[in-house]
Amino acid sequence: MNKFYFDWGVSFLRLPYLIYLAFIITLFISSLFIFSDIKDFKEFNLLSYLGTIKFTFFQAFLACFISSIVGFFFSLIFYFSNKDPRVISSFLNFCFILPVIFVSFGSIFFYSSNGILSIIFDWLPIDYDMKIFSLKGIIYVTSYFNIALNANFFYRKLINIPENYMKVLQSNGIPFLKSIRLQLKKFIFSGYSSVLILSFIFCIGNFTIVYLLSGSPNLTTIELAIYQFIVFDADLKMGILLGITQLAIILLISISIIGKTTIFNTFTTFKKII
Amino acid sequence: MNFKVLIITLLLPFSALAKEELKIFTYGSFNSDWGPGPNIEKEFESICNCDLIWNTADSSGALLSRVKLTNNKEGYDILLGLDDSLVDEAKKNDLFIKHSVQTDGLDIDWNDEYFTPFDYGYFSFIYDSDKLNQPPMSFKELAERNEISIIIMDPRYSTPGLGLAKWINQIYKDEASNFWNKIQDQIVITSKSWSDGYGLFLEGESDLVLSYTTSPAYHSLVEGSSQYKSLKFEEGHASQIEVMGILNNASNIDLAKSFLEFSLTDGFQQYIPQGNWMYPVLNLKESQKEFYDAAPLPFSLDQVFPSSEEKDSWIASWEKSIIE
Numbered sequence: 001m002n003k004f005y006f007d008w009g010v011s012f013l014r015l016p017y018l019i020y021l022a023f024i025i026t027l028f029i030s031s032l033f034i035f036s037d038i039k040d041f042k043e044f045n046l047l048s049y050l051g052t053i054k055f056t057f058f059q060a061f062l063a064c065f066i067s068s069i070v071g072f073f074f075s076l077i078f079y080f081s082n083k084d085p086r087v088i089s090s091f092l093n094f095c096f097i098l099p100v101i102f103v104s105f106g107s108i109f110f111y112s113s114n115g116i117l118s119i120i121f122d123w124l125p126i127d128y129d130m131k132i133f134s135l136k137g138i139i140y141v142t143s144y145f146n147i148a149l150n151a152n153f154f155y156r157k158l159i160n161i162p163e164n165y166m167k168v169l170q171s172n173g174i175p176f177l178k179s180i181r182l183q184l185k186k187f188i189f190s191g192y193s194s195v196l197i198l199s200f201i202f203c204i205g206n207f208t209i210v211y212l213l214s215g216s217p218n219l220t221t222i223e224l225a226i227y228q229f230i231v232f233d234a235d236l237k238m239g240i241l242l243g244i245t246q247l248a249i250i251l252l253i254s255i256s257i258i259g260k261t262t263i264f265n266t267f268t269t270f271k272k273i274i
Numbered sequence: 275m276n277f278k279v280l281i282i283t284l285l286l287p288f289s290a291l292a293k294e295e296l297k298i299f300t301y302g303s304f305n306s307d308w309g310p311g312p313n314i315e316k317e318f319e320s321i322c323n324c325d326l327i328w329n330t331a332d333s334s335g336a337l338l339s340r341v342k343l344t345n346n347k348e349g350y351d352i353l354l355g356l357d358d359s360l361v362d363e364a365k366k367n368d369l370f371i372k373h374s375v376q377t378d379g380l381d382i383d384w385n386d387e388y389f390t391p392f393d394y395g396y397f398s399f400i401y402d403s404d405k406l407n408q409p410p411m412s413f414k415e416l417a418e419r420n421e422i423s424i425i426i427m428d429p430r431y432s433t434p435g436l437g438l439a440k441w442i443n444q445i446y447k448d449e450a451s452n453f454w455n456k457i458q459d460q461i462v463i464t465s466k467s468w469s470d471g472y473g474l475f476l477e478g479e480s481d482l483v484l485s486y487t488t489s490p491a492y493h494s495l496v497e498g499s500s501q502y503k504s505l506k507f508e509e510g511h512a513s514q515i516e517v518m519g520i521l522n523n524a525s526n527i528d529l530a531k532s533f534l535e536f537s538l539t540d541g542f543q544q545y546i547p548q549g550n551w552m553y554p555v556l557n558l559k560e561s562q563k564e565f566y567d568a569a570p571l572p573f574s575l576d577q578v579f580p581s582s583e584e585k586d587s588w589i590a591s592w593e594k595s596i597i598e
Contacts, residue, residue, distance in 0.1 A: 048593070114478035133463045133479070215463040217428055217596055228466075232335050232431040234342040 024251070027244055049238075053245060056221040059135065059210075060203035063142040067199060070143065071150025078151065079158040088155060095148035100141075100208045107141050108132055108212070133215030141209045146199040153195045157188045197254055204250060222246045294324040296529045299341070299350040299521075301334040303469070303550075310549025317541040324529055333467045334516075335431045341521065342367055351524035352533060354392070357433040358515040359440060361389055363582040370519040371527070375534045380555045382515060383577065389517035392537045393552035396511040396572050397437040398504040399424070399482040400472075400489050406481050412508045413445060416482075417456040423480040425463045425471045429589050433514065434468045438484050439588035441512035444575050450588070454595030487511065488551045491568035495548060510575040516552065 078088045110116050111132040121128035131137065161184065169179040180188065207223040214220060220228070222242050229238040296318075305311030305328040315326045329348070331337050334355045341353060346369065356364060364370060365388055372387045384391050399416075401409050410416040416424075427435030443450045462480050465471035475483035482505070493502040518537060520530040536542055543554040547565040559566050580588070 045593075112477065112479060131462070133474075211466070215465075216461075217430075217464055217593075228431060230339075230343070231332075232339050234339040236343070 024247070027247065030240065049242070051218065052220050052222055052225045052242065053249075055219060056204055056206075056223075056246070057249070059138055059142065059206065059219075059221065060200055063139050063146060063203045064196065064200050066139065067143040067146030067150050068196070071147045072154050074147060074151035075154030075158060078155050085155075085159050089152060092148045092152040092155070096145055096152070098145075100145070101212070103144055104141050104209055104212045107137065107144075111137070111140075131215070133213055135219060137213040137215075138206070138209055138219065141213065142203055142206055146202065149195060149199055149202075153192065154188060157190075161187065200253065201250060204246065294322075294526055294529055295327055296322070296324055296352070296526055296533060297327045297329060297350045298352045298354050298533070299329045299331070299337060299348075300354040301337060302330045302332060304328075304355055305330055308549075310545035313545045313549065314542055317545075318533060318536055321536070321541075322529065322532060326533075333431070334433050335436075335467075338364055338367075338369075341369055345369075346521045346523050349523070349525055350521055351526050351530040352518055352520055354518040356389065356517050356519065357436065358391075358517060358577075359433070359436050359580055359585050361386065361517060362580065363585070364388075364519070366582060369522055371522045371524070373520060373531060373534050375531070375538065377538070380538070381553070381557050382513075382555055384515070384555070386517075389519040390534050390537060391515045391517050391555045392542065393546045393550055393554055394513055394515045395486040395488055395552040396513050396574060397434060397441050398485060398487040398489075398507075398511055398572065400475070400485045400502055400504055401482050402501055403503050404501045405478075409503070409505055411506065413442070413453065416460075417453060420460060422460055422482060423462045424457065424460050425465060425475050425480040425483040426461055427468055427471050427484055428464050428466055429592050432465070432467050432471075434471075434484050434486070435464075436585070436588070437512055437514050439592050440578060440580065440585075441575070443588045443591065444512055444578060445509045451591040451594045454592050458595055486514075486552065487572050488547075488553065488565075488569040491547075491565055492551050494568045495564060504569075504572070506572060508573075511572040512575050513577055515555075515577070 078092075081088075108115065111130050112118065113128075113131075115132075117130065118128045132140075166179075169176075204221070205223055206221050207227065210219065210221045210224050211227075214224070222245065226239045226242050229235040229242070300311070303309050311328055315328070318324075318326055329350060331340055334357060337353055337355055338360055340348075341350070353364075353370075370388045373390060375390050377384045377386075377390055380391065382391060382394055403409075406422070410419055410422065416422065426438055429435040429439040439450075442453055446453045463471065463474055465474065468485065472483055472485055472489075474480070485504075487504045490500075490502045490504050493499045518534065520527060520534065524530050538556065540556065540558075543556040543558060544561065546552055546554040547558065547562045553569075553571070554562070
């Protein structure tokens, strides 16, 4: 009897995975019907499709890369500032939860050709040529959120390093940055893959920022393209195709980075229990 | 059971008193506080003994798409605000029914059995005369002066953007793609909608913005500002006609027909010049003299009624220049 309840409990735990799997399989099967009508091949703009995918992942990788590095340096600054960790964490969390539209409009107000920075440079006088409605603007605002996320992660890791460990390193005359490189990197970067995936998915799902700041049709992410295909072209097929493409690529990346540690380990654990 | 009968009996007189409803689907600015919608509603309701209900989409580009997607399951009677370049596509989707409204004697040539026009305008570039002292006088000069920055709208999603693609194709024909290439570096922003692009121009993000010859009239008559002017291109200006049509599953076709007839009377047209900031299709040059003085009619290119394939080819020549 107990075995029955135990098996039932394990099956119940599997349920979210099974639902998710069924959802993905349904989406992929439905994708087979997308180009069932031969006429659609003529309308399909391969260059535009590939361009959208290329830009989506390019801006996501770039924003993740920049925010990882800048976030790490910010965390070091906060760590050495010796301020109350609760205050710093609250500040970083506050940066992360600000509404995207608020930050985007703030950036336009500050950086645009008629913004505050332009007025200051004009007054100095120095030539000011920052184009906020461009890739630069998109990366800047996207990175803003991810820098806060990354800095918070690294800062928490740094303050959790045991004090004795640091004292040992200092007594051996090893500078802090060298000790990170030699001894602490595994400690600081452990669990970073999940933060990386989170910020990568955030960057890929970039809609508001790109909608407001893309000054050119070349700068279109998959999310924005889906919106445009459905709202303006009434083209559900292209919307579905782009959605499935995004889902497939994110799944591949997620599995390749954290799959072994999360999804497969969960199933292995189930197997062991059973 | 008796209780239900009682309720129905009590409510029956109210349903008899209920007015007929006419549901119109249009773009947001038409029915905004400053648009012509509220005044037109008052005028029409005073003669029809009906309720006029507006429903809006973000932009005119999204109107047809929404009706196509839902097959008008939302039950609109009239779609108001379609651009003449989208008329062929609208007909192909079999979404509209024929009307029987007389369109003779209008200020424009119009002969279409599905749609009636309600206003028209000419595409133009607007500039701030306080900032740009020597504006270009032709497309050729515009392309040669690389220092001039331009804001345009995306032709796939915005009717002024599509209008520019039409304008360039009317002038340059097979060479349109080359012209797009020449001005590509001058385009600082390709906005999703006219209002986004025009707002950014007013914020000082560019020297020129794609708009209509009537835009300076708004600044002049409402804001009392004469700094914004329309370029006068020697090649001529492409036109846009905005139309309305009755949807094929309209619930109140007779009322919809009477609204189409009403749209070609003074009661509707008087609110177009200083409400929608376009030229009315009726000749109101005397009663709207200050509007016509502030927005004189430009040298016009021939009116074009493109097929959806032609429209796609205009967009393709623009897309080609971006990819290159």
